[in-house]
Amino acid sequence: RDNGEDDVDRVLEVLPAIIEKLRAVPSAGLCGRGAEHLHSGPGPSGTIADAHS
Known part of the structure; x- marks a missing residue:
């Protein structure tokens, strides 16, 4: 359960x-x-990739 809550946060x-x-x-x-465009586009896309891991 803690992991699930962390994911939500x-x-x-x-x-x-x-x-944005x-x-x-x-x-x-x-x-x-x-x-896909967001991942390959300019800017700090790492935050989005982190959310999936």
Whole structure:
């Protein structure tokens, strides 16, 4: 259970950054590859990658 709670906290910390990136690239919401573009795009994409691990 502790690990699950940690994951939730981590997602809540990263979520605002993901939303900002989605707003910066409106087409990402219409394209199934939006997440891939965020990972390969410029900027601190490491925070998003960390959320998946």
